[in-house]
Amino acid sequence: MSPPRSALVVPVEGESLSPGSERWESFFKGFRTASLDVYGLYPIVGIMHERDALRSPHFVAAHGLMRDRNAIDEGALRLRAWLYAEGPAYDQIVFLAGGALTPIWSRAVAGTPAAHRVKIVPVRNAASRRGVGSRVVQGLPGLESVVTRNRLLNVLGRGA
Amino acid sequence: MKVFPQGPIALGTMAALELGEVKSSPEGKTARYRVRAKDPMAFTATFSGAGPRMGVRYEPVRGALWGALDVPEDRDEVHLVVGCPKRYGMSMAQARSELQPKASSVFPESSVRALLRGILDREGQR
Numbered sequence: 001m002s003p004p005r006s007a008l009v010v011p012v013e014g015e016s017l018s019p020g021s022e023r024w025e026s027f028f029k030g031f032r033t034a035s036l037d038v039y040g041l042y043p044i045v046g047i048m049h050e051r052d053a054l055r056s057p058h059f060v061a062a063h064g065l066m067r068d069r070n071a072i073d074e075g076a077l078r079l080r081a082w083l084y085a086e087g088p089a090y091d092q093i094v095f096l097a098g099g100a101l102t103p104i105w106s107r108a109v110a111g112t113p114a115a116h117r118v119k120i121v122p123v124r125n126a127a128s129r130r131g132v133g134s135r136v137v138q139g140l141p142g143l144e145s146v147v148t149r150n151r152l153l154n155v156l157g158r159g160a
Numbered sequence: 161m162k163v164f165p166q167g168p169i170a171l172g173t174m175a176a177l178e179l180g181e182v183k184s185s186p187e188g189k190t191a192r193y194r195v196r197a198k199d200p201m202a203f204t205a206t207f208s209g210a211g212p213r214m215g216v217r218y219e220p221v222r223g224a225l226w227g228a229l230d231v232p233e234d235r236d237e238v239h240l241v242v243g244c245p246k247r248y249g250m251s252m253a254q255a256r257s258e259l260q261p262k263a264s265s266v267f268p269e270s271s272v273r274a275l276l277r278g279i280l281d282r283e284g285q286r
Contacts, residue, residue: 044268046221056220058281062274073261074268077252080259084251085223107259 003035004091006156009047009079010140011101012040017139019050020057027143031156037090043075043101047082072103079108087114094155096148098123098140121151162265163244164191169269171195174202177240177272188246192230193272195238207238210280218279224248225267227275240276242267 008031012018019040028038028050038050044063053060087093095105097120109118123140142148169177177193197203210229219226223245230239244252244267252266 044270045274046224048221052220052222056278059220059274059278062277063268063270073259074263077255077259077261080255081248081252082224084254085248111258 006036006092007039007090008094009039009041010096012042013099013139019053043071046078075101075104076107079104083112083114093118095120096123119155121155123148163189164267165265165269169272174199188244188249190241190243193240195240213279220278227279229279242272
């Protein structure tokens with residue numbers, strides 16, 4: 001029996017956490033398996049497999065970054081369309097939620113056929129929980145915390 | 161709601177993309193943009209080496225959007241053909257009807273511009 005097929009979708013707000021960046025590689029290399037696809041969520045571009053994003057850096061860069069209210073609308077729209085088109089291919093869809101793009105997830109997922117297969121893993125760091133420095137670090141601050149790592153391992157069924 | 165932006169879409173001071181015909185087929189929708197030179201010297205320098213990439217499909221977001229350069233037989237023009245597969249187009253239409261965003265087209269101008277940039281930079285072919 002083949003293992004359940006999973007998609008892991010990660011919001012990309014800037015270059016500090018994007019496919020190919022040092023943070024991205026050092027964190028996700030420990031999670032990659034043949035049955036897991038890692039995607040970046042770019043609000044204007046849409047959902048890109050990390051492999052495709054690495055092959056087309058100029059395509060991604062030409063869109064620029066969007067951090068205002070439109071980023072939530074555009075990101076939610078593209079994620080919802082992706083869920084309709086590609087969602088049926090996965091047994092489980094995991095979203096890492098944190099930072100400015102957090103509202104995208106609930107808007108995109110609600111009422112879709114894939115909703116019951118979606119799991120959201122919140123990413124927070126201690127500083128943002130205390131209300132300190134939460135606006136300083138972009139790109140999922142707290143991603144590398146033990147709590148986040150364990151949450152993700154458990155959701156992906158690889159917990160201890 | 162239109163699928164492709166109406167334009168004209170500026171490519172810096174070098175050229176602009178003007179939307180021509182939009183076609184529907186069982187595979188999806190395609191739009192044909194004419195690349196009109198604004199700076200003939202820069203235009204020639206940019207597109208003179210693009211011959212090997214004519215007609216080669218560039219699909220950075222798999223299953224969602226692709227583009228290809230084309231030179232029509234009967235005209236001395238360069239066109240950018242942009243396509244959206246039917247499955248993604250239908251998914252996008254459904255998502256749009258449910259979320260009702262304000263944008264005037266499914267794909268923004270920046271995506272069409274970025275497709276041309278990716279083709280000229282030979283992305284996806286390395």
